[in-house]
Amino acid sequence: MCTSGAKKRDDSEGDVGCTSCSSTCCENCVCRVQCISCSRACRCPETCTNRPFRKEKKIKIVKTEFCGWGVEAAEPLNKGDFIIEYIGEVIDDKLCEQRLWDMKYxxxxxxxxxxxxKDFTIDATFKGNSSRFLNHSCKPNCILEKWDVEGETRVGVFAAGSIRVGEPLTYDYRFVRFGPEVKCYCGAPNCQGYLGAKRKIDKLNIGWGAKRKRTSTACVAIMTL
Structure with a gap:
């Protein structure tokens, strides 16, 4: 177990990640499309924009009216901007299930x-950063992306569009219910009313290790008992 949002690939060795760029990466760069960060071995300059996770944007933790703590943008954000890394303890499936039942009791x-x-869950319940305070929205302005950075899998929060200073930062929790219904207060026109309304489960059967595209939003299961 490690206190981070990163996990080294078992088959990684030597120089990993993008190593073939000779100039600043463009939007259509193969590495960027696959969410692979330029590595130390890459020949592109330090100003290359295909190196997220180096500098986080300014955000502000605030108290909301209905959703507890939340996060607002403290500087203007553009679509695609890396905002903050999702950090927590990296745990396996067995420990994840054990913690869920322990917290329920x-x-x-x-x-x-x-x-x-499979066997790679980031748990920000006890250890994490400000990313844990981002609230859910049925019409979010942020997304989570899973990146390969120097052979490590890391998850970052990115702007899904232009965001103004003071605007709440939200993403789709892709909530999996484990207990009573949880009302959604996002206020979006397309709000479903309850978190996880279409993903209700009665038992702890989350389907560990389901295959997902690298570029898709990382699956987040926020459990509320």
């Missing part, structure tokens, strides 16, 4: 787990 109401693949 203790009456813990809020906890946050991001399933990346």
């Amino acid at each position: 203790k009456g813990v109401q809020n906890f946050y787990m991001c399933e990346i693949r």
Whole structure:
């Protein structure tokens, strides 16, 4: 277990990631399309924009009226901007299930787990950063992306469009229910009313290790008992 949002690939060795660029990467760069960051071995300059996770944007933690703590943009953001890395403890499926049941018995109401693949879940319940305070929206202005950075899998929050200063930062939790219904207060025109309304489960059967495209939003399971 490690206190981070990164996990080294078992088959990684030597120089990994994008190593073939000779100039600044463009939007159609093969590495960028596959969410592979330029590596230290890449010949592109340090100003290359295909190197997220180096500098986070300014954000502000605020108290919301209905959703507890939340996060607002503290500077203007453009579509595609890297905002912050989703960080927590990296745990396997067995420990994840154990923690879920332990927290249920203790009456813990809020906890946050991001399933990346089989035996790789980022748990920001006890250890994490400001990314854990981003709230859900049925019409979010941010997305989560899974990137390969120097052979490590890392998850980042990126702007889905232009965001003004003071605007709440939200993403789709892709909520998996484990207990009573949880009302959604996002206020979006397309709000479903309840989190996980279309993904209700009665038992802890989340389908660990389901295959997902590298470029898709990382599957986030926010469990509320």
